[in-house]
Amino acid sequence: MRTAEIGQRFLDFFESKGHAVVPSASLLYNDPTLLFVNAGMVPFKHYLMGVEPSPWKRATSIQKCVRTLDIDEVGKTTRHGTFFQMLGNFSFGDYFKHEAITWAWELVTTPQDQGGFGFDPADIWVTVLGPGFHPDYPDGDVEARRTWLEVGVPADHIQGRSLKDNYWHMGVPGPGGPCSEIYIDRGPRYGAEGGPEADEDRYLEIWNLVFETEDLSTVRAKDDFDISGPLASLNIDTGAGLERIALLLQGVGNMYETDQVYPVIAKAAELSGRTYGADHDDDVRMRVVADHVRSSLMLMTDGVTPGNEARGYVLRRLLRRVVRAMRLLGVEEPVLPQLLPISRDLMADTYPDVLTQWERVIGAATAEEETFRRTLSSGTTMLDTAVSQTRAAGSGTLSGQKAFQLHDTYGFPIDLTLEMAAEQGLDVDRATFDSLMAEQKDRAKADARAKKGLTTSTEAYTQLRAQGETPFLGFTDLSVPTSVTGIISEGRAVTSAPSGSVVEVVLAETPFYAEMGGQDSDTGVIRASGFDLDVLDVQRPVPGLVVHKVRLDGDLAVGDRVEADVDAANRFGACQAHTATHVIHAALRELVGPSATQAGSYNKPGYLRFDFSARQGLSDELRREIEERCNEAIHDDFEVTDTQMPLEQAKALGAMAMFGEKYPPIVRMVELNGPWSRELCGGTHVPTTGRIGILNLLGEQSIGSGTRRVEALVSTDAFHQMAAERTLVNELTGILKVQPDQLTDRVSKLVADLKEADRKLAAARSKELLGRVDGLVSSMAPAGGFDLVAATVAGVDGADLRRLATEVRARIAERPAVIALIGGEATRPAIVVATTGTARSKGARAGALLRAAVAPIHGRGGGKDDMAQGAGTDLSGAEKTLRLVAAELSALH
Structure with a gap:
């Protein structure tokens, strides 16, 4: 059964049970606590929390999700993936445990020819909250266990588990409750007997039924929380993993082999000429490609573009990991235009937007691959600079900070840095790099916790929102008499606030536009009895609630009558x-x-x-x-x-x-x-x-x-x-003594004259440089069986020194000659060693000669057999370095 058909069967089944079919929300869901939608319940969170009234009593959906916390583990095992689809059915104060369990059993066990999934009831195991794990549930979830027994699950296939396994909450104050999970036994080849408690590889979870019953006031850990009381309404929130159901119904070993994923692996194998399943490292790379191609497709379809921050950075990393993985598989040509269409066609049945947004998606992906390919090409230059700086400092190890900068700023993979540094004779401080990466991950986790803290701080807003929505009257009225219905001070709802404090004020109605949709918030004043409050900011912290940030110039209390006046000009x-x-x-x-x-x-x-x-x-x-x-x-x-x-x-x-x-x-x-x-x-x-x-x-x-x-x-x-631009034009025409319509030509001529002057200076410099060639050639002297040009060249450094060595070598190309030139400044000497073809045939190697001779200038360097260069810190050792080059050549003879 195809993945798309499995999803459609789920929707059809719950639609037949009176559920509204709700389309998947965008992965870029408007939730300040999330980078991407990472669970099927996210679009329904405000309804489940009671922040907003739900438009439906019952709903069902296939929600696309992305999780990227374990991105580095993708492909290494077959359990990690970034994109997945969550099937869900939801009840907002309507049905509860009995119906949720009964319908789940019905769908899972009904034969396929009758519209179900057709799992053998004998292979099904379920878990419920066990006894003794929470004082509010001394006997565990008795009702769930009883219902599973009623539908036909044997008692020995029902396992009671702890709060960590069978109690659900969002990790922050809000709704929570026990849950019940459905597992499928895959057979003895996948692990030990004994149900989910024994082996969750063999017993694969496919569906979690959450029974929201309590309002949690404090959450310290998965199994450590305080319950403030029952929810106003009992909710059902379920999540079934579409990819997991698909791998079971399609009889494959893991999610990478399902019909929506494997064709990308097959294409990667075709492009690389390698076989999936033949080599572990290659398999990991192909799984990375398949997962990241699909995730990137879905993110770009929903409007994410590659960038250096937040969502754009995650997408950029996914795309670049695809390109890098394919290069490690031996594929040098562009790959995204060949891989993305495969995933597009696989996902189009469920998500038609991948077709309508295709032109934009493939354009962004192609541009990103071109950019990264240039990064890889220019990586040698960036790394060479880092290598030169490392050698100039007298070190043989590229700093972890520099490797991290290459990775973090330029998107340069660490494995490529290691490879290229080794080619130039340098180690990399991998320990520092790993430490910096760990710090970055810790910061990301801290940011995530901080964002969750926003949810914690929304408790006061949620309480006020429960009293009703804030009507916005500002489309027609800019001045509105109203009253204070709420005050929030330091994250808590209070009944009054003293003069001098900065608080957020909720009004019974407001003419103030809250920042939204790209439009900045209104400014103005709220006039209270005897004083005015300047409105500093206006926001909607939760849907339907408008809060006005003000600094109090007098005491304010809930219930006070005020007048809200928007600055009309603003x-x-x-x-x-x-x-x-x-x-x-x-x-x-x-x-x-x-x-x-x-x-x-x-x-x-x-x-x-x-x-x-x-x-x-x-x-x-x-x-x-x-x-x-x-x-x-x-x-x-x-x-x-x-x-x-x-x-x-x-x-x-x-x-x-x-x-x-x-x-x-x-x-x-x-x-x-x-x-x-x-x-x-x-x-x-x-x-x-x-x-x-x-x-x-x-x-x-x-x-x-x-x-x-x-x-x-x-x-x-x-x-x-x-x-202002007109004034600038007038000033320039006055200075240059021209009319405005002649200004462009006059400035162009000035620029051309400057370029010509620069060209003449460069030509003069080149002539002066080449003028040294004859003198250097005439200084050639024997060194063993070789001819050696060895000299200190004052005032010449970098590319000019290399060019000078190249010109000298061209003059004596037929001789077994070596050129060793030292230039630069007293504290920053530079050295170049070059060899002719005849000299190389007799054993002279530029890189080896340079490395053997640079110690007197406190230098480091390297290069190929024909040309090598380096740098040091003490020019006073130049003559000794040149003598060492001669000695090395003599030793070769």
């Missing part, structure tokens, strides 16, 4: 910038193409930036066209309208949505000139585009592989910028 400026953002987006899609989709934005009064997908930058001409098109749209004074409608209707009309944003069933579509610009947007806008005034496109740049950014000023800010 709001109008924000409206101008936000509408201009939509204008730029539409102009880009019109002139660049539909693939120029939004990848991020930010706008505030007078200024905006807009990020979009693109494989290459905008030409000067295209930038002028885009700026002109934007100002045409402003001049044409398009009406800006907004309409509430069902999400699917807005998408059918072509409304653009931001990747990763969570949209409710009813959305707000903002429209400029009909279909020219339709976007899902909750921001504020001017009534017509003409109110923007003018747009000045400042510039365009790359912010990551496949992503570009434009910046612009609008309204009076744009005018002031243009006025």
Whole structure:
């Protein structure tokens, strides 16, 4: 049974049980505690926690997930993977344990020809919370055990386990409860008998049924927490691993051999000419390729682009690990354009977006591979610099800090650094590198814990949100009489706060726009009895709740009547910038193409930036066209309208949505000139585009592989910028004594004159350098059976020294000659040794000669047989070094 069919059977089954089928959320789910969606329940978390009322009583989904904490372990075992799919059925205060267990048993054991999975009931084992592990469950989960017995599971196939195994929570305060897991016995070839307690390789978990019953107030560990009381409603949250079910139903050994993954391995084997299963190291590399190709495809489909931070960095690492693994398999040519289409076709049945987003995905992937291939090519140069610095410091070991910098900053794999350093006679301080890597991982874990801390700190917000949503009246009203319904001080809800403190205030309703959708928050004041509160920031810490950060100039208490006044001028400026953002987006899609989709934005009064997908930058001409098109749209004074409608209707009309944003069933579509610009947007806008005034496109740049950014000023800010540029032009025309239309030619001529002067200086320098060749050749003297040119060349260093040695060698190429030149400064001498072909045939090796002779200048170096170079720290030893070269040659004779 194909993986896609397994997933569809799951959805069909629970739809027949009255569940709403909910599409998978984006992997870029709008949750500040997560980098990516990493569990099937994530899109339902706020409903399960009671932060928001659920639109459904029952729901089912196939949720795509990514976990990257164990990325280095992928492929080494067959249990680690970054992308997986979680099947789930959820109840929000509707059914509970009996139905969840009964339906799970029904689906798992119903024959395949009747729509089920067809597992043999004799192979099924289940676990429940056992007795004695928590005072609230002295006898364990009695109801779950009883229900499993009722559906037909033998008592000896039901095992009671500890809180670590059979109690679920999110790791932070919130809902929790016992869980029950379903395992399939794979047979004695996979391990020992005795159920999941004995061997979880043989007994493979496929489904976890979580029974949310308690509200946890404190969570210290998986099995150490405090229960504050029962949840307001009992919830069901289940998760079944689609890949695990697939490997069992397809009769393969692991998830890498299932139908959605193995074809990529087969392609990697075909490209490399190697056989999967023949060599462990090769198998690991092919599994890395298969896993990372699929994960990268799904991340890029959801809008992630390769970059140096957060999500973009994870994607970049995945893609580069694919390229590196294929190179280790012997494949030098580009591979992503050959591998990604395989995964695309495998995933398209379940996720059609991989087809609709393909042009953007393959463009970003191809650009990233090209960038990394250049990194690998230029790696020699970067590493050579590090090697030279290491030798100049008199060390034979490349520092762990430098190796880590190559890895962390340039994406240069450590194994490649080790290999290339060894080729140049250096060790690498691997212990320090590993320590720095460990520190980085610790920081990442600390960041994750800090982000979880955000969830901990949202408890006060959740309490206030439970009292009701904060209505936003700012689309029509900028001044609203209202009352204080909540105050949060240092993360806790309080009933009052004293003068001088900085607190967050919740109002019964608000005209203040909270920062969202790229639009900066409003400014203004909240007028209380006898004093005004400047609004410092406005945020939505949990959906539906608006909090206003203020500094108190008087005492404030819950229930106080206040008036909320938005700064009208600031709001109008924000409206101008936000509408201009939509204008730029539409102009880009019109002139660049539909693939120029939004990848991020930010706008505030007078200024905006807009990020979009693109494989290459905008030409000067295209930038002028885009700026002109934007100002045409402003001049044409398009009406800006907004309409509430069902999400699917807005998408059918072509409304653009931001990747990763969570949209409710009813959305707000903002429209400029009909279909020219339709976007899902909750921001504020001017009534017509003409109110923007003018747009000045400042510039365009790359912010990551496949992503570009434009910046612009609008309204009076744009005018002031243009006025400043005009003043600058006037000053330059005055200095250069030309008219404005002659300024470009005049500056171009000045630049050309400077380049010509530089060229003449370089020619003179080259002539002076070559003028030394005759003198050096004439100094040639015998050294054993060789001719030796050995000299200290004052004032010549680096590339010039190497060039000089090359020129001398060319003059005496037919002789068994060796050239040894030392230049540089007193504390930074440089040395080059070169050999002719005849000298090499008699045993002279440039690299060996250099290494044998550099000690007197306190130097290090190396190279190939024909040319070697190095550096030292003491020029006073130059003559002794040259004598050592002569002595080495004499010894060869």
